[in-house]
Amino acid sequence: MAEKTKAAGVPKAKKIWMDGELVDWDKAQVHVLVHALHYGSSVFEGMRCYSTPGGPACFRLHDHLHRLRQSAKIYRMDIPYTDEELAAATKELIRVNEQQRCYVRPIVFRGYGPMGVNPLDSPVQVTIATWEWGAYLGDEAARTGIDVCVSSWTRLAPNTEPSLAKAGANYMNSQLMKMEAVINGYAEAIALDINGYVAEGSGENIFIVKDGGIVTPPSGASILPGITRHSVIVLAKELGHEVRKQIIPREGLYIADEVFLTGSAAEITPVRSVDRIPVADGKPGPITAALRKAFLDIVTGAVPDRHGWLEPV
Numbered sequence: 344m345a346e347k348t349k350a351a352g353v354p355k356a357k358k359i360w361m362d363g364e365l366v367d368w369d370k371a372q373v374h375v376l377v378h379a380l381h382y383g384s385s386v387f388e389g390m391r392c393y394s395t396p397g398g399p400a401c402f403r404l405h406d407h408l409h410r411l412r413q414s415a416k417i418y419r420m421d422i423p424y425t426d427e428e429l430a431a432a433t434k435e436l437i438r439v440n441e442q443q444r445c446y447v448r449p450i451v452f453r454g455y456g457p458m459g460v461n462p463l464d465s466p467v468q469v470t471i472a473t474w475e476w477g478a479y480l481g482d483e484a485a486r487t488g489i490d491v492c493v494s495s496w497t498r499l500a501p502n503t504e505p506s507l508a509k510a511g512a513n514y515m516n517s518q519l520m521k522m523e524a525v526i527n528g529y530a531e532a533i534a535l536d537i538n539g540y541v542a543e544g545s546g547e548n549i550f551i552v553k554d555g556g557i558v559t560p561p562s563g564a565s566i567l568p569g570i571t572r573h574s575v576i577v578l579a580k581e582l583g584h585e586v587r588k589q590i591i592p593r594e595g596l597y598i599a600d601e602v603f604l605t606g607s608a609a610e611i612t613p614v615r616s617v618d619r620i621p622v623a624d625g626k627p628g629p630i631t632a633a634l635r636k637a638f639l640d641i642v643t644g645a646v647p648d649r650h651g652w653l654e655p656v
């Protein structure tokens with residue numbers, strides 16, 4: 344059985360994959376002078392492995408590894424492993440850790456080297472960790488919906504930190520958003536982009552439903568183009584809904600019929616209020632519920648995987 348760590352509360356697994364080796368969980372360590380610790384030079388992924396009738400299966404593993412490589416490319420990092428090698432490593436790790444379901448966290452970072460800001464002479468390291476992680480925004484969230492606020496922090500401006508890279512440094516902005524939200528009694532914050540339009544949550548994309556149509560901000564609105572977001576767009580179209588990638592003004596959140604967040608960690612989470620203004624009647628709406636069901640049916644193997652999204656471990 345998984346044992347809880349004291350500090351972070353992440354349940355320990357047996358091993359972590361580190362630069363090609365399976366290392367004991369407690370021995371997966373780096374030097375305090377790694378470049379990433381000082382300058383934020385890391386890119387990473389977060390995905391889930393689900394328990395299905397056919398055994399554990401990773402959701403869109405290759406799409407996540409593809410995005411990891413693109414994030415690394417933006418920061419001129421050469422990942423010293425192929426996607427196939429990283430996919431095999433991920434699956435081997437889950438098998439060795441004997442996990443039926445888990446969260447998977449590959450990270451590529453600049454390691455120990457010259458301590459200047461220039462990262463190019465620091466080695467690129469890769470690790471993959473897996474742990475059991477329940478509902479990211481709380482167990483009640485799916486049933487009741489969550490309360491969110493619009494952040495006083497603006498999301499990354501396009502000419503500052505690229506939002507298409509899932510870079511560790513981007514999450515300093517996310518942390519400012521999240522801390523402000525939590526301290527003020529909200530489950531999550533939604534940031535606006537530099538132009539004042541809705542961007543995304545600290546770790547999720549956002550959708551609104553209005554008059555039967557579904558809208559989500561475009562990739563130019565300082566968002567990470569989520570893999571769950573893409574999956575939801577595909578599923579929504581299958582359910583007969585029109586989906587538009589379109590800028591959303593802040594007040595569009597207040598007058599939406601439904602609002603929901605998507606992410607590998609958050610899955611599909613309904614929002615019941617924004618800045619204490621109830622979304623419709625303050626209860627999760629039918630389109631959110633139908634999409635959530637369609638998503639969970641696929642990831643848990645309850646229905647056939649018609650899109651080839653599940654990769655058996």
Ligand SMILES: Cc1ncc(COP(=O)(O)O)c(C=O)c1O
Pocket residue numbers: 389517543544545546547548566567568569570571572605606607608
């Ligand atoms: C800032 C941000 N936006 C969006 C997402 C959703 O992306 P995905 O669905 O690929 O997990 C995440 C989660 O990874 C995120 O951290």
